[in-house]
Amino acid sequence: MSWAGPDDIFLSTSLATYLDKKLLVLLRDGRKLLGLLRSFDQFANVILEGACERVIVGDLYCDIPLGLYVIRGENVVLIGELDLEKEELPSRMNPVSEAEIKRLWKNCKLQK
């Protein structure tokens, strides 16, 4: 990722514009992490504060808290800025407990 000078920060692919924002990070293994971007580098290594993993099984989901996370850039697929004025998930989706989502996830994996 390019290191932007003070003037071209709005035209570059630098993650600087995402600092302190709530982000969705998609990983190569299919995991979805959410959190506040606190740091990054040219490899797309990233530090997320208040991170959680959003596990989705069908129309059910759970956010599992993780804390402060350092993500190695090679695992990063996409970093998305969440629009705070929009719903993060469709209204058809319902939250369940961590224990429940893990149970559903395991069943899902066994069926595949």
Added chain:
Amino acid sequence: MLFFSYFKDLVGREVTVELKNDLAIRGTLHSVDQYLNIKLENTRVVDQDKYPHMLSVRNCFIRGSVVRYVPLPPEEVDIELLHDATRREARGG
């Protein structure tokens, strides 16, 4: 550097980026860098129902290493220009 230059010329256009994990995202090309990392704005996911977690994502950064395709309409591409530039690079390299 050829593809980097090429993508720089496409900044501002609507593109679809298909990723290796089969996710396809349509958006306005905001920027690109030497690694062909891509930033898109006004994004919407193709097949939104399959990716509910992407619902409120409007801008994103895509790591260049995970891109599979960037399909482009032939009428928007000057293929002869690209062809010439490639031949020139091949000769010089």
